[in-house]
Each structure stands twice: as C-alpha cells, then as structure tokens.
Amino acid sequence: MKNLELLSASATEADPATGAQDGRTRDKITQLLLERGGATAAELGRALGLSAAGIRRHLDALLADGDVTTRDHTSGAPRGRGRPAKVFLLTDAARLRCGTHAYDNIASAALRFIAVHSGAAAVTEFAEAQVSALEQRCRQALEGAGDDPFARAEALAAVLTAEGYAANATTIATGGQLCQHHCPVAHVAAEFPQLCEAETAVISRLIGTHVQRLATIAHGDGVCTTHIPAPAGHAGNTTTKKNSTVRTDR
Numbered sequence: 001m002k003n004l005e006l007l008s009a010s011a012t013e014a015d016p017a018t019g020a021q022d023g024r025t026r027d028k029i030t031q032l033l034l035e036r037g038g039a040t041a042a043e044l045g046r047a048l049g050l051s052a053a054g055i056r057r058h059l060d061a062l063l064a065d066g067d068v069t070t071r072d073h074t075s076g077a078p079r080g081r082g083r084p085a086k087v088f089l090l091t092d093a094a095r096l097r098c099g100t101h102a103y104d105n106i107a108s109a110a111l112r113f114i115a116v117h118s119g120a121a122a123v124t125e126f127a128e129a130q131v132s133a134l135e136q137r138c139r140q141a142l143e144g145a146g147d148d149p150f151a152r153a154e155a156l157a158a159v160l161t162a163e164g165y166a167a168n169a170t171t172i173a174t175g176g177q178l179c180q181h182h183c184p185v186a187h188v189a190a191e192f193p194q195l196c197e198a199e200t201a202v203i204s205r206l207i208g209t210h211v212q213r214l215a216t217i218a219h220g221d222g223v224c225t226t227h228i229p230a231p232a233g234h235a236g237n238t239t240t241k242k243n244s245t246v247r248t249d250r
Contacts, residue, residue: 025050026058030067030094038071038089059088067094104187111192120194127198134163135202142206149209149228150176156206175230178203178211179223189218200226 025048032047033039039047045055062068070086114122138159145155153169153176160167166181189195196216203226204211211228215221 022058022061026062026067029055029058029062030090033068033088033090034095038087040085040087042085044088062088066091107185107188108191111188115192123192124194124198127192127194128201130195131198131202135206137163138202138206147208149207149231152207153178153228156203174227176228177214178207178226178228180217180226181223183217183224186217189216193218196224 028048029044032044036043041052041055041059044050044059045052048055050058059068063070067090068088069091070088072086111123111126114126138156141159142152142155145152150169150171157167157169157178160180164182164184168179168181170177170179183189185195196213196218200211200213207228209228209231211226213225214227215223215225217224
C-alpha cells in the first residue's frame with residue numbers, strides 16, 4: 001500500500017495536470033480509491049494537495065472514462081445546506097485493471113504447472129483451446145467477407161477491435177499487414193509463446209492464407225504485426241490504407 005503522505009507530497013498545486021502529469025495524478029486517485037474503498041472530492045484533494053477545482057477536473061475526467069462512479073455520502077452527522085457530498089468509487093472495470101498483474105501471475109503459474117506435469121505439448125493444446133472460441137466468433141463475423149485475403153484481413157481487424165485488440169489492417173507493397181495494438185495476454189505470452197503461435201494459426205485460417213508474425217507485444221515490440229503475403233498475380237499497392245483503427249487503453 002502506498003504511503004498517502006508521500007502521495008500528497010508528490011502532488012503540488014503548481015502541477016499543470018497535463019499530459020503525463022495528468023496520468024500520474026489520476027493513477028494516484030485510482031490508488032487512493034482502491035485503498036479506501038471510496039472518498040469524497042474534498043478528502044481526495046486533501047490527500048493529494050490539490051485544490052477543489054483541481055481534484056474536480058481529474059474526477060470529471062475519470063467519470064467520463066468510466067473509471068469511477070458516485071453515490072451520495074451518508075453520515076450520521078447533521079447535514080448543512082446545499083447538495084449532499086458525493087462519494088467517488090472505482091467501477092468494476094477499473095478494479096479489474098488494477099488487478100491485472102495478479103491475474104497474469106495466476107495464469108503463468110497455471111501454465112507452468114501444466115508444463116511441468118504434462119509437458120510442452122499440453123501447453124500448446126491449452127493455448128489452442130483458449131483461442132478456439134475467439135476463432136469461432138471471428139469466423140461468424142467474417143461470413144460474407146469474400147475470399148480476398150486483404151478484404152478478410154480488414155474484416156478481421158474490425159472483429160478483433162471489438163474483442164479489445166485495437167486492430168487495423170493495411171496494404172503495403174509486399175502484401176498486407178494486420179496490426180494489433182493491444183494484447184490481453186502479453187505478460188503470460190512472454191513466457192509461453194505457444195499463445196502467440198496459436199493466435200497466429202487462427203489468423204492464418206481466418207484470412208485463408210499463410211501469414212508470418214513479424215513482431216509481438218509479448219516480445220517487447222510496440223505492436224503485434226502479422227504479414228500477409230500478396231497472392232500470386234496480385235498487384236502490389238504502395239499506398240497504405242488504414243482500417244478499423246480504434247481505442248487504446250482498455
């Protein structure tokens with residue numbers, strides 16, 4: 001648990017709360033709400049050394065992003081005039097993000113157990129089973145996309161985006177690329193590449209051609225990039241076309 005006094009000392013009234021500083025301040029608010037279960041704007045402002053206007057601006061941003069919610073403050077003390085104070089609490093989605101690494105650790109431990117007791121082949125079988133449901137959902141969504149691998153890649157990017165992968169498809173001189181800007185299992189896949197291999201095999205089957213992974217987030221790259229070679233006789237296109245670009249960081 002972070003020391004609240006250190007948090008308060010690190011946030012000053014002079015903080016312009018822009019860019020990276022915005023993110024750091026909101027991370028501190030999230031941590032305080034996680035530790036306390038809930039707090040009023042005044043309580044959060046005092047803990048972080050921010051003015052009423054400053055803390056309100058950050059809370060409004062967290063509300064807009066769906067990271068916090070509010071309820072009326074209930075207290076046994078008599079209430080004065082004016083609207084009752086609001087208590088701010090983390091949403092379920094924000095709590096899940098706070099616990100991501102714990103889930104990663106459990107998943108990694110489970111796969112290590114499988115590897116030790118059943119061997120590497122069992123890890124591969126598990127990875128393939130994990131992506132089978134995703135493959136089925138994508139296959140249904142790709143019905144009507146036709147046989148052209150690039151058209152299927154664009155349709156697949158839209159489906160993967162809806163699944164939280166923040167994907168986009170592009171055409172390049174040597175064929176096409178499917179890029180995923182988010183990987184929900186990156187920390188686990190860094191230790192167990194079978195997860196990436198199973199996902200690549202799914203992409204290949206869905207697009208209908210051999211593909212090659214050029215980069216993965218699990219291996220430290222910024223984006224998971226899958227190359228789609230141009231079919232024989234297909235004219236290369238040097239113009240990049242972006243499609244299905246979306247969100248970022250679930």
